[in-house]
Amino acid sequence: MCSLHAPSDKTSDNLSYEAESPDEAALVYAAKAYGFTLLDRTPDSVTVRLPSGEDLVFEVLDTLNFDSNRKRMSILVRHPITKENVLYSKGADYAIMELLDHLSGKQKNIAAGTQHHLNCYAKDGLRTLCFTKKIVSDKAYESWSVNRQSALAAIDNREELVMDTAVQLETGLSLLGATGIEDRLQESVPDTIVALREAGIQVWVLTGDKPETAVNIGYACRLLEEEDLVINMSCKNKLECTSILDCTLEEVRRYSEDPRNVGTTQDISLVIDGRSLTMALSSDLQDRFVDLAKRCRSVLCCRVTPSQKSRVVKVVREKLKVLTLAVGDGANDVNMIQAADIGIGLSGQDGMQAVMASDFAISRFKHLKKLLLVHGHWCYTRLANMIIYFFYKNVAYVNLLFWYQFFCGFSGTAMIDYWLMIFFNLFFTSVPPIMFGIMDKDVSAEMLLGVPELYRTGQGAGEYTFSTFWVSMLDAFYQSLVCFFIPYLASQDSDIDVFTFGTPLNTISLFTILLHLSIEIKAWTVVHWVIMLGSVALYFIVTLAYSAICVTCNPPSNPYWILQSQMADPMFYLICIITTVVALMPRYMFHVLKNSIAPSPLVQARHLDRLDPFTRDEWMKEWRSFRSTSRVKRSRLSTPPSPTLETPADIYPQSVTPSDVMEDEFPLNVMTESYQRPVNT
Incomplete structure (x- = not known):
């Protein structure tokens, strides 16, 4: 991988690696398990040991770093045996698949099969990546290298020029395969999110993962509940997005205005992808999107870029006039953290960029519960x-x-x-x-x-x-x-x-x-x-x-022996006591x-604090049990009128299957408890 540091011990079988991303470390350890061991990584070379025991030293010609626009990264190396210039790329499936070379019948089947495997991985909650390669001729490399050096030496628009050179080379790629990496939740994440909800804090998740992966993780961390009405927005054009927003808002408002629904609650969650989010945040749809989102219990934005994350935070601050808090653990979250009123960085395996840009830093997500509910309240x-x-x-x-x-x-x-x-x-x-x-x-x-x-x-x-x-x-x-x-x-x-x-x-x-x-x-x-x-x-x-x-510190006044005389007079003490009382x-x-x-809830809580710890803990357990077993009326949205589009909005019937839910022809998916999400085994 192009961003790994050298291992700490090249002779030991227990090699340890340091990587900018946990995905990269996982892939290198997986390759090592199959006999392909990374021995050394310098700015100019990569040394790999094959299963046969032979060491190959690849010369690194250039590195095309990841950026949020391309959503991929590449490395250009010279093969030590064939002396060919090979470009290896990895990135999100939708950013890689569109760059593949013109596919023949067999290659098209391979790409379709790979995409099917990626969808299965995503439904199982795995983080997916695609890998490609490209043979670059010496003449093409020399011509590209001149443009690359000119872009790196530019003063004006340097970042755009560098990105253009990367895009110029990353074309006509050949698919090598795909990977699915398990992204485990930290301990106590579901409990923390539930506690934040009970505290009156609305939780939104902005992620770059695929919708299938994001929804699966949303259920795992209890951002989404089984009884929730999940609105899945995936729009192909702005007209479609407008119609879906209008129809959904009309149905939600009609429910809240219905006198039969007094005392009931709507547990609605919104899942929206990056393309639909871009259209929803446009100036003419922004108010409608915010109005719908604030009526939802949770919002899950998938396939979003760092700039979209910060845009969502700014829109929420401006439109809803609320305080925002952003939590992130990687470089992709820096823009979002800086746009929020309060930024919290998680120090983990994704680097320290988020921590350096934040107001507060925590080592585990579960500590957010105490930071907000305890220290936030006290402060x-x-x-x-x-x-x-x-x-x-x-x-x-x-x-x-x-x-x-x-x-x-x-x-x-x-x-x-x-x-x-x-x-x-x-x-x-x-x-x-x-x-x-x-x-x-x-x-x-x-x-x-x-x-x-x-x-x-x-x-x-x-x-x-x-x-x-x-x-x-x-x-x-x-x-x-x-x-x-x-x-x-x-x-x-x-x-x-x-x-x-x-x-x-x-x-x-x-x-x-x-x-x-x-x-x-x-x-x-x-x-x-x-x-x-x-x-x-x-x-x-x-x-x-x-x-x-x-005696004469402040002439002509003279405070000499005043208090001493007062303290000798009983009237002084009597006046002080009566007046103070x-x-x-x-x-x-x-x-x-x-x-x-x-008494306010805080006063009642202070009374409970005076009880012995055992009695207090028993009371809290009883209260939690009552809260979890109490039934709250829940609603189901009736079928909204379909917008006049080629692709209508729809409410899934009871016979829905998981494969139908993710089909592209359904721009608005509402999944009830009849939809059984995939479960990891």
Whole structure:
């Protein structure tokens, strides 16, 4: 193969190879099993050992790398015995078959038989490839090599010129054969997809595989279910695609508008190939395609190119106004990952291109479940609550200065020392909200994984709603009023100075803001206690030291020994306690009533978290059993009116056979549970 690296040990029977694609490694290992062993691969040569023990060294003349337009790759070598220039090519069947030389009767039968075997492989879920060869004369090679070098040296349109030279050589090919490689699913892929669906996430699969392979894998990973109504779109022209979209949309809308179908669900899945997808994404059909796709439970796009993958993601983002997440493991997925709002790369055997282009990287697809349902939920709730808390904290503290302006003629005078005000936000109350935004966990990871529906609480507005924000702002105004006017009324008609009045306000504000955060924290740890108590201790240490040392730090004011005098007066403690309790009482009662009268799913999940692990696990098992056995009414689309075309859209009858399903003359295939998909044995 043209992209393999040299084996690590040329003398051992246990040779190990490194390849850009797992397909290439599988083919080389298969050849080795039949006695044809790859011994060495350099940029200029390939060394192969034959079953007889003889070593052949092929000179590499040029390599035509894979690209998404050609969907094939080739290598041009010079045979060591015949000295012929031989071009070997491999690629997708539809990209190779159309390049075959004019076939005679026997060769045509071989090509038809090979195509039949490819279809069988695809129905069994295997990844298929075709192999060809071509003898290139020395004169043709010399002429082509000049054009190739000119294209490689070009500055403008270099990629197009290089691709043109490859297309120029890859003509008149002779078919050698075809292969089918098993592409095994990683562990827990079906469970992950089911969990994402239950969490309210719509799953689309964009793949370059044949439709038969893609559908088989779709059933294996539970993207498609046995009871699903599968719409298989394979259109030959745009008029046909338009008619199918119109008829299917009309039937789907008629079902949803029928009052007899209230309380029922439509489990519809859409399977569409790359050629039909190109027509469906055109400007005049784009809206209809998106409207149909959003009504489907899952969408499976087959035979799509990297550019089509990114196009689908962009269309979904623009038309549906939703957040998109793309997961890929190879270089063909880079465009899709970069087009999505969030890109996740799988580090596997297909290289690290997807990982390097992504926002997050995972080693197995099953880790996507925890990344989204657990860390995604935690991250959203932490950020939402932390942002609201920062607004609340600043409004509550700044309003103390605002209320004081009514008593100082709006002169801008502050009743708190300027340095203490700076320290208040810089040191005393800065770390607790950061800790809150990093470590808070409203529900345990076990509950979030066991009940994926909890993820739905963060979809849409979620925690950060218009009403939640303004309730927090009103609470901040109320707390600032209480924190200011209770000490003001307690010291009314007295002769205390301005800092003696302002120091209790600063202390009360600190206690109120930190205790408000304590009410919002859902999971207490040692770190929470250390930071909260440390912030209070730091406030008193810094304020006492500042009041004892700094006499003329901010002339003409003099904060000397203010806090020390306050702490010697029992009234100071009484005012701090009463004011803090009155300020926080509405917030505390609001949480008590809301969690008692109308508890949210998250509150109920927190109650279950307090149970012992055995009881909690038993409850989740019982809940899963109830969910799996509960019957939901499912619908079947009636036969839509056939479009006025040479090839009508059709609904398959009960007597359908698997061979009929894949025939080209059926552009719209709707497969019910009567269609028995192939099963690997």
